[in-house]
Amino acid sequence: MTPTPAAPTTPARNWRKLRPVLWLVLAFGLLDCAARWTAPVWERHSPDDYAARVEGCRREPRDFILVGGSPVSEGFDPDAMTGLAWQGVPLANGYAVGLPGGTLTDIAVAVRHAAPTPPRLVIYGASATDVNDARNEPHGPYSLYDAADVAQVCRTRADVRVWTVRRYAEGRFRRVSAIYRHRHGLKMAAADALEAQSPGACPQAAKEAIGLRDYADALRVGRGYAPAAWFADARYDLRKAAAAPFAPFDFLDKYRTGSHWRYFAALREWCAGRGVALVVVEMPVTADLEAKYPGPTAEFRALLDMLPADGIPVLRARREALNLTDADYADTIHLNRAGAAKLSAWTRDAVNALPHAGGGAR
Amino acid sequence: MIFASKSFLVFLAVVLVLYHGLGRRDHRYRVLLLASWLFYAVVPPHYWPVIFALTLIDYVAGLRIDRAQDERGRRRWLGASIAANLGLLIGFKYTPFAYENAVTLAGLLGVPLSPATLSIVLPLGISYHTFQGISYTVDVYRRQIPAVTSFTDYALFVSFFPQLAAGPIVRAVDFLPQMAAPPTVTRAQIADGIVLFAGGLVKKLLIADPLDQLVVGPVFADPFAFTDAAHRWAVVGWAVQIYCDFSGYTDMARGVSKWFGFELPENFRLPYLATSIADFWRRWHLSLSAWLRDYVYFPMGGSRGGELRTAFNLLTLFVLCGLWHGAAWNWLAYGLFNGVLMVLHRGYDRAVTGRPAWDALRGTVGWALVAWAATALQFLVGLIMIRTSDWSGGVRLTQSLLGQSFEPTAVALTTPVPPPVAVLIACGLAGHAVELVRRAGVPVPAAWPEPVRVVAAAAAFATVIVFAPGVSKTFLYVQF
Numbered sequence: 094m095t096p097t098p099a100a101p102t103t104p105a106r107n108w109r110k111l112r113p114v115l116w117l118v119l120a121f122g123l124l125d126c127a128a129r130w131t132a133p134v135w136e137r138h139s140p141d142d143y144a145a146r147v148e149g150c151r152r153e154p155r156d157f158i159l160v161g162g163s164p165v166s167e168g169f170d171p172d173a174m175t176g177l178a179w180q181g182v183p184l185a186n187g188y189a190v191g192l193p194g195g196t197l198t199d200i201a202v203a204v205r206h207a208a209p210t211p212p213r214l215v216i217y218g219a220s221a222t223d224v225n226d227a228r229n230e231p232h233g234p235y236s237l238y239d240a241a242d243v244a245q246v247c248r249t250r251a252d253v254r255v256w257t258v259r260r261y262a263e264g265r266f267r268r269v270s271a272i273y274r275h276r277h278g279l280k281m282a283a284a285d286a287l288e289a290q291s292p293g294a295c296p297q298a299a300k301e302a303i304g305l306r307d308y309a310d311a312l313r314v315g316r317g318y319a320p321a322a323w324f325a326d327a328r329y330d331l332r333k334a335a336a337a338p339f340a341p342f343d344f345l346d347k348y349r350t351g352s353h354w355r356y357f358a359a360l361r362e363w364c365a366g367r368g369v370a371l372v373v374v375e376m377p378v379t380a381d382l383e384a385k386y387p388g389p390t391a392e393f394r395a396l397l398d399m400l401p402a403d404g405i406p407v408l409r410a411r412r413e414a415l416n417l418t419d420a421d422y423a424d425t426i427h428l429n430r431a432g433a434a435k436l437s438a439w440t441r442d443a444v445n446a447l448p449h450a451g452g453g454a455r
Numbered sequence: 456m457i458f459a460s461k462s463f464l465v466f467l468a469v470v471l472v473l474y475h476g477l478g479r480r481d482h483r484y485r486v487l488l489l490a491s492w493l494f495y496a497v498v499p500p501h502y503w504p505v506i507f508a509l510t511l512i513d514y515v516a517g518l519r520i521d522r523a524q525d526e527r528g529r530r531r532w533l534g535a536s537i538a539a540n541l542g543l544l545i546g547f548k549y550t551p552f553a554y555e556n557a558v559t560l561a562g563l564l565g566v567p568l569s570p571a572t573l574s575i576v577l578p579l580g581i582s583y584h585t586f587q588g589i590s591y592t593v594d595v596y597r598r599q600i601p602a603v604t605s606f607t608d609y610a611l612f613v614s615f616f617p618q619l620a621a622g623p624i625v626r627a628v629d630f631l632p633q634m635a636a637p638p639t640v641t642r643a644q645i646a647d648g649i650v651l652f653a654g655g656l657v658k659k660l661l662i663a664d665p666l667d668q669l670v671v672g673p674v675f676a677d678p679f680a681f682t683d684a685a686h687r688w689a690v691v692g693w694a695v696q697i698y699c700d701f702s703g704y705t706d707m708a709r710g711v712s713k714w715f716g717f718e719l720p721e722n723f724r725l726p727y728l729a730t731s732i733a734d735f736w737r738r739w740h741l742s743l744s745a746w747l748r749d750y751v752y753f754p755m756g757g758s759r760g761g762e763l764r765t766a767f768n769l770l771t772l773f774v775l776c777g778l779w780h781g782a783a784w785n786w787l788a789y790g791l792f793n794g795v796l797m798v799l800h801r802g803y804d805r806a807v808t809g810r811p812a813w814d815a816l817r818g819t820v821g822w823a824l825v826a827w828a829a830t831a832l833q834f835l836v837g838l839i840m841i842r843t844s845d846w847s848g849g850v851r852l853t854q855s856l857l858g859q860s861f862e863p864t865a866v867a868l869t870t871p872v873p874p875p876v877a878v879l880i881a882c883g884l885a886g887h888a889v890e891l892v893r894r895a896g897v898p899v900p901a902a903w904p905e906p907v908r909v910v911a912a913a914a915a916f917a918t919v920i921v922f923a924p925g926v927s928k929t930f931l932y933v934q935f
Contacts, residue, residue, distance in 0.1 A: 113646035113909050120913035272917050279921045294874045 135278030161218035166191025189317030199233035221393035227347035235264030330419035502578035521602035552782035623742035638716030651710030653912035658703030660923035686855035695883035
C-alpha cells in the first residue's frame with residue numbers, strides 16, 4: 094500500500110458534516126436547560142447539605158450562628174437554646190451550620206458565606222476531627238468555595254494547594270451540566286414518582302428519596318437542626334449491647350494538626366473585623382472514642398487550651414459536666430436527640446454565664 | 456480503560472481531535488496506532504510487549520509468505536505465525552486450567568503434585584488479537600490479500616482500539632482495503648456513530664448492569680435461596696444481560712470506528728428471534744462464528760465428508776468455540792452441548808426437508824412459535840452452563856426453567872423479583888419486538904430521520920448520566 098494524501102475537503106463541507114454533532118449538542122443543551130430551570134425540584138430530592146445550610150442561614154439576619162462539623166449538625170438545636178443572650182441582648186434567631194465531614198477550613202469558609210449580615214455571636218462547636226490534617230473534605234471546595242476562597246487556601250495552606258484547586262475545578266466542571274449536577278436528585282425524584290404511581294416498583298430508592306426530601310425541607314424551613322432519623326433515635330449503648338456493626342471511623346487516624354488550625358485565625362479575624370463575639374465549645378464525645386484516640390484527644394485539647402490567652406472563651410462540654418452517657422449518643426461521636434437537647438441547653442446556660450467581654454474558660 | 460467510563464470519553468475526544476487535525480495519512484495512522492497501544496497499555500501495561508511481539512511476528516510472517524519462492528517456505532512461515540499465536544493463547548489462557556486438572560488427575564492416580572495454583576492474568580483482548588493475526592497470515596497464504604508492507608498499517612489493523620478488547624473480530628480482507636487512504640468520515644457515519652454509541656451505553660449501563668445487580672447476580676450466586684419463579688426471571692434476565700452487554704460493546708465499538716471513518720462488521724442479528732440452534736449461531740457473535748467456519752470448519756472438510764465426518768467437525772468446531780470463551784469445564788460443556796444440538800438439528804433437518812407434509816407444517820406460524828420456543832429453551836440452558844458457579848445450582852436452575860417448582864431454603868428475595876426487572880428485560884428485547892412488529896406487516900421505518908435519531912441519542916446520554924450506576928462493570932466479553 095502506498096501512502097496517499099487524505100481526500101481534499103473544503104471547510105464548509107466539513108462543517109456541514111458536523112451537523113449531527115450540532116443537533117446532539119443542541120438537544121442535550123435544551124434538556125440541560127430544562128433540568129436547570131427545574132433545579133429546585135431536584136435539589137429538594139437530593140440536597141447539597143453544605144450549600145443548603147449556608148443558604149438557610151443567609152436567608153435572614155441571624156443573632157447567633159452555631160458552626161462546626163457533623164457533631165454540630167447532630168448536636169445543636171437552635172430552637173432548644175431559647176433564652177440565650179449576649180451582652181444583655183437576647184439572641185432569639187439562631188442557625189446551626191453543621192457541615193457533615195467538614196474541616197475547620199470548610200467551617201471558616203462557610204461562616205463567611207452564611208452570614209452576609211454579621212451575627213452578634215458565633216459559637217464554634219470544635220471537634221478533634223475538624224483539625225486533623227490527614228483529612229480534607231472534597232465537598233468543601235466542590236460546594237462552598239469561590240475563587241477568593243481557593244486563593245486564600247492556596248496562600249494559607251500550601252500543603253493542600255493542588256488538592257484544593259483540583260477539587261474546586263472538578264466542582265465547577267460538574268456545574269457545567271445541570272443534568273450531571275442534579276443526577277442524583279433526578280433519580281430520586283423519578284423513584285419517588287414511580288413508587289407513587291406503582292407501589293412496590295422501587296421501594297428502597299423511594300424510601301431514600303422521601304428521607305432526602307424531608308431533610309431538604311427541614312434544612313429549608315428550619316434552623317439547621319435536621320437530624321436523620323437514624324441519628325435522632327439511635328442509642329449507642331443499645332447498639333453496643335446488641336453488637337451492632339458500626340461504620341468504620343477513621344477521622345482521627347494519622348492525626349496531625351497545624352494546617353487546618355490556621356483557619357481558626359481566619360475565623361477569629363472575620364469575627365473581630367465585624368464585631369462578632371466568638372465562643373468555642375469543645376464538643377463532647379464518648380469515652381470509647383477518647384480511649385481509642387488518647388493522643389489526638391490530648392493534642393486537640395492542647396490547641397484549645399491556648400485560646401483563652403487570646404481572649405477566646407472555651408466552654409468544655411465534657412460528658413461529666415452535661416451528665417451525658419452512652420444513651421445520649423447515636424454512635425461514638427454524634428449525639429442523638431436527647432443528647433442534643435442536653436448539649437443545647439447546657440451551652441445556652443454556659444454562654445449566658447460568661448462575662449460579657451469573654452475571657453474565662455469553664 | 457472501558458468504553459463506559461469518563462476516562463475513555465476524554466481519551467476518545469483527544470484522539471479524535473488529533474486524528475482529524477492531521478492531514479497526512481501516515482501521521483494520522485501513527486497517532487491512531489499510538490492511541491491504540493496507549494489504550495491497551497493503560498491496564499495492565501506489562502502485557503503490551505506481548506501484543507507487540509505478536510504483531511511483529513505476524514507482520515514478518517505475512518511478508519515472508521508473500522515473498523517465499525516455494526510452497527514449502529510459505530507453509531513454514533504460516534505455521535510459525537499460527538504456532539506463535541496459538542502458543543501464546545494457550546500459554547496464557549489454558550495453562551492454569553490444564554495444570555489444575557493435571558493436579559486433580561495426579562491426585563486420583565496417587566501421584567502428589569504441588570497444588571499451588573498458577574495465577575496468570577490474561578492479556579486484554581488476546582483471544583481477539585490472535586484470531587485476527589491468524590486470519591491475516593492465512594488470508595495472505597491463500598493469496599486473498601497481499602501482505603501489508605507498512606508495519607504501522609498492519610499494527611493498526613490488529614490493534615485498532617475500538618475493537619481491540621472485545622471485537623468484533625475483524626478480517627484483514629475487510630479492514631485493510633479501508634486503510635488504503637484515510638477514510639473520509641461522512642455525515643451519515645457521524646450520525647450513525649452517535650446513535651450506536653448512545654444505544655450501546657444504554658444497553659450496557661441501563662439494562663445489562665442493573666439486571667445483573669437486581670436479579671441475575673444474586674440468583675446465580677445462590678439459586679437455592681430463591682423460588683423457581685425467581686430462577687426463571689434470572690435465567691431470562693441473564694440472557695438479556697449478556698446480549699445487551701456484548702452487543703452494547705459492539706455497538707459502541709462500531710460507533711467509535713465510524714468517527715474515524717472505519718466500518719466494523721455487525722456482530723448480532725436479533726439472535727433471540729432464532730428458530731433453530733443453527734439459526735441462532737448465524738445471529739450471535741457473527742464475527743467469531745464466521746472466523747471459526749472459515750478457518751476451522753472449512754479446512755477440516757466442513758460438511759463434505761459424509762455424515763459422521765460432518766458431525767465430528769461440528770462437535771470439534773463448537774468445543775473449540777466453547778474453549779475460546781474460557782478455559783473452564785463449564786465452557787467446554789457449553790461448547791459440547793451446542794455441538795451436540797447442532798448435530799441433532801442437522802440430522803433432523805436433513806430427515807424432514809423435502810417432505811411435502813413436513814415442509815408445509817414448518818411453514819406455519821404455529822410451527823415457527825414451537826421452533827422458537829424450543830430454540831429459546833436450548834440457548835437458555837446453554838447460558839445457565841456458562842454462568843452457574845456450581846453444577847448443582849445449574850441443575851436446579853435448569854429444572855426451574857423446565858417447569859419444576861421449588862421452595863427456597865432461605866428467603867433472600869422477599870418478593871419473587873423486583874418489578875423493574877420485567878421492564879429492563881422488555882427494554883433489552885425492544886429491538887427484537889420491533890422486528891416482530893415489522894414482520895406482522897406494520898410499516899415501521901427502517902431508519903428515522905437524522906435529527907430524530909440524534910435527539911433520541913441526546914436523550915439517551917442524559918438518561919445514562921442520571922440513571923447509570925456510578926461504576927460500570929467490566930464488559931463480559933472483555934474477559935474472554
